[in-house]
Amino acid sequence: MQQIPYYRLNLQGSMPIKMTIENTIVQQIRRAVSVLYQTEIASDSIVIQETRKEFEGQVTAVTFPFTRFSKKTPEQTGTEIGEYLKDNVKEVEDFNVIKGFLNLSIADSYWVDELLTTIHSSSFGQFPSNGQKVMVEYSSPNTNKPLHLGHVRNNLLGFSVAEILSANGYEVIKVNLVNDRGIHICKSMLAWQMFGNGETPQSSQLKGDHLVGKYYVIFDKEYKKQIEALIDKGQTEDEAKKNAPIIKQAQEMLLKWEAGDQEVIKLWSMMNGWVYSGFEVTYKMLGVDFKKYYYESDTYLLGKDTIQEGLEKRVFFKKDDGSVWIDLTEDGLDQKLVLRADGTSVYITQDLGTAQLKYDDFKMDKSIYVVGNEQDYHFKVLFLILQKLGKTWAKGLFHLSYGMVDLPSGKMKSREGTVVDADELMDEMILTARDRTEELGKVEGFSEQEKKELYHMIGLGALKFFLLKVEPKKRLLFDPNESIDFQGHTGPFIQYTHARIRSVMAKADYQNKISTNYSTILTALEKDLIVNLAKYPDVIAASAKEFSPAHIANYVFELAKLFNKFYHEESILKAEDPDVRNFRLDLSAATASTINKGMKLLGIQVPDRM
RNA sequence: GCGCCCAUAGCUCAGCUGGAUAGAGCAACGGUUUUCUAAACCGUAGGUCUUAGGUUCGAAUCCUAAUGGGCGUACCA
Numbered sequence: 001m002q003q004i005p006y007y008r009l010n011l012q013g014s015m016p017i018k019m020t021i022e023n024t025i026v027q028q029i030r031r032a033v034s035v036l037y038q039t040e041i042a043s044d045s046i047v048i049q050e051t052r053k054e055f056e057g058q059v060t061a062v063t064f065p066f067t068r069f070s071k072k073t074p075e076q077t078g079t080e081i082g083e084y085l086k087d088n089v090k091e092v093e094d095f096n097v098i099k100g101f102l103n104l105s106i107a108d109s110y111w112v113d114e115l116l117t118t119i120h121s122s123s124f125g126q127f128p129s130n131g132q133k134v135m136v137e138y139s140s141p142n143t144n145k146p147l148h149l150g151h152v153r154n155n156l157l158g159f160s161v162a163e164i165l166s167a168n169g170y171e172v173i174k175v176n177l178v179n180d181r182g183i184h185i186c187k188s189m190l191a192w193q194m195f196g197n198g199e200t201p202q203s204s205q206l207k208g209d210h211l212v213g214k215y216y217v218i219f220d221k222e223y224k225k226q227i228e229a230l231i232d233k234g235q236t237e238d239e240a241k242k243n244a245p246i247i248k249q250a251q252e253m254l255l256k257w258e259a260g261d262q263e264v265i266k267l268w269s270m271m272n273g274w275v276y277s278g279f280e281v282t283y284k285m286l287g288v289d290f291k292k293y294y295y296e297s298d299t300y301l302l303g304k305d306t307i308q309e310g311l312e313k314r315v316f317f318k319k320d321d322g323s324v325w326i327d328l329t330e331d332g333l334d335q336k337l338v339l340r341a342d343g344t345s346v347y348i349t350q351d352l353g354t355a356q357l358k359y360d361d362f363k364m365d366k367s368i369y370v371v372g373n374e375q376d377y378h379f380k381v382l383f384l385i386l387q388k389l390g391k392t393w394a395k396g397l398f399h400l401s402y403g404m405v406d407l408p409s410g411k412m413k414s415r416e417g418t419v420v421d422a423d424e425l426m427d428e429m430i431l432t433a434r435d436r437t438e439e440l441g442k443v444e445g446f447s448e449q450e451k452k453e454l455y456h457m458i459g460l461g462a463l464k465f466f467l468l469k470v471e472p473k474k475r476l477l478f479d480p481n482e483s484i485d486f487q488g489h490t491g492p493f494i495q496y497t498h499a500r501i502r503s504v505m506a507k508a509d510y511q512n513k514i515s516t517n518y519s520t521i522l523t524a525l526e527k528d529l530i531v532n533l534a535k536y537p538d539v540i541a542a543s544a545k546e547f548s549p550a551h552i553a554n555y556v557f558e559l560a561k562l563f564n565k566f567y568h569e570e571s572i573l574k575a576e577d578p579d580v581r582n583f584r585l586d587l588s589a590a591t592a593s594t595i596n597k598g599m600k601l602l603g604i605q606v607p608d609r610m
Numbered sequence: 611g612c613g614c615c616c617a618u619a620g621c622u623c624a625g626c627u628g629g630a631u632a633g634a635g636c637a638a639c640g641g642u643u644u645u646c647u648a649a650a651c652c653g654u655a656g657g658u659c660u661u662a663g664g665u666u667c668g669a670a671u672c673c674u675a676a677u678g679g680g681c682g683u684a685c686c687a
Contacts, residue, residue, distance in 0.1 A: 052630065062629055064667065101630060182687065323685070332613080340685050347687050376614060377682050404680080440649065470623065474616070475680065487649055489623080489635035496649050504646050542626065554624060568651045610649080
């Protein structure tokens with residue numbers, strides 16, 4: 001009987017990749033069904049899953065679908081296919097059938113080989129280049145206030161997705177579209193002019209973004225005061241909101257900015273400069289970066305060409321007042337304004353233009369916008385318009401929509417000061433990490449510098465894992481009164497597991513893989529660990545497909561848990577048989593390396609000691 | 611009104627394209643250290659997977675509706 005080749009070419013052609021055991025089994029089951037029941041079935045009609053813990057085996061096939069052809073009970077069918085696989089597939093050592101489930105025991109030699117070759121290779125989990133370019137746009141802050149927890153989620157998601165795509169063979173371009181102009185920054189500017197007395201980051205000892213944010217809040221207080229005063233004088237709330245002098249001044253300031261007024265531009269540049277130096281500190285702390293920054297002050301006038309193009313192509317139409325619209329009612333959406341009657345832009349106008357600009361700059365195959373779910377409708381419209389305009393690249397656009405971070409009291413509002421500030425939160429996390437670590441007495445022999453790095457690693461690790469382990473589209477509840485955990489399903493748990501392994505490796509003076517051909521029977525836990533490690537590339541692929549770091553976070557947690565169990569029950573260094581000892585060292589090293597790789601994709605560092 | 615998203619243990623969350631007795635962590639209770647780091651490990655307890663129909667050999671998962679929550683539906687960004 002001819003064996004299906006063990007190696008095949010992947011879709012991109014160049015690099016031969018090893019078939020996973022699941023693939024091998026799917027192909028062999030097709031063959032079995034063909035031989036036993038004279039029926040050709042499609043690969044995707046075969047359901048393969050991991051064997052549940054309570055049963056013998058590692059890979060399970062569901063046999064119900066085959067009973068149509070076998071005309072036998074699920075048990076008989078399973079047994080027949082099991083016999084065939086056992087006789088014809090060298091990796092299949094044994095099988096059992098329970099109800100309609102065919103559980104296959106894969107030979108230890110297969111798993112050993114898997115560990116010592118595939119898993120131990122440094123490129124494990126890194127896919128070869130697929131020749132495609134992808135842009136990830138994230139962060140996108142406003143420059144009138146410091147970053148808060150919601151931005152932190154955005155930044156971590158964006159950074160992580162970029163890392164994940166890179167591991168999947170994409171060339172990744174990270175960009176940040178900064179919203180540096182508009183009424184909001186004018187509010188901060190105006191309040192600073194009125195009440196600031198020339199205060200600067202230096203004179204106030206405040207981080208630039210916090211200083212500017214302070215005046216944003218001051219503006220709002222003053223604005224509210226004026227509204228109340230007008231209401232007392234008999235105006236309605238709506239009238240008062242429009243007529244308050246301070247808001248009118250802010251609007252005037254925006255007009256001046258747009259007219260290029262020297263004074264206003266100077267103030268704007270100065271205050272934005274403060275904000276940028278503040279953001280830089282925050283980004284560095286978070287560990288995120290960008291290849292390119294786009295500024296709305298440069299792009300807000302873009303898009304008018306696109307509007308013209310749309311009119312020519314009759315995708316858009318002009319109303320009598322001169323405003324330009326698109327009718328999306330056939331697509332189940334509404335009519336949408338794309339240019340005001342006075343010829344000025346709206347939000348979507350600039351986004352159309354910016355999308356074109358970004359494409360012209362990089363010619364990427366895919367473009368991911370990491371933006372909160374309150375803009376779902378906007379992006380649906382944006383992408384649809386670009387498609388209607390015949391932009392071939394528009395089908396590569398994707399809105400990675402994520403849920404808001406809510407407090408128990410409800411939504412965070414910068415203006416009202418009910419926000420969890422990013423800088424403060426990170427500082428707190430690091431302090432907590434320090435306290436916890438010192439309590440446990442874990443830093444003997446650490447230099448001050450090492451301690452500092454460790455606390456940062458642990459504090460940020462806890463925060464990042466907390467935010468990334470949840471599926472992006474789900475909203476996230478954060479209770480500032482309940483500190484983020486350091487035990488259980490957390491970043492520090494995984495970091496700790498890594499440190500444990502590294503400690504063992506250090507004791508053994510482990511450098512490189514030491515086992516050659518290992519022939520001893522694997523223990524159940526060893527096998528579990530290898531089976532789990534072998535899944536890593538699939539997890540990387542799946543998380544890229546769904547743009548979800550949460551898969552990786554949960555996978556790495558499982559892996560760490562499994563290792564801790566193994567560590568607890570089976571000695572590594574004290575194993576009597578030197579072969580066993582060496583093999584377990586290799587297994588541990590592979591686990592540490594995979595934890596490290598996975599965590600890196602989340603933007604989380606792992607320490608060697610903690 | 612219309613549209614989109616969410617609903618799983620007391621709390622925070624997993625559960626992949628339908629598959630075996632729905633899983634973790636936290637909190638609660640009990641246990642494990644002269645042995646490689648106890649930020650660990652083991653155990654107990656905790657569930658009508660919001661509800662009602664439907665499709666299927668089989669539904670937490672797919673379809674329909676209802677209920678509850680969030681968001682959007684701006685000539686704001």
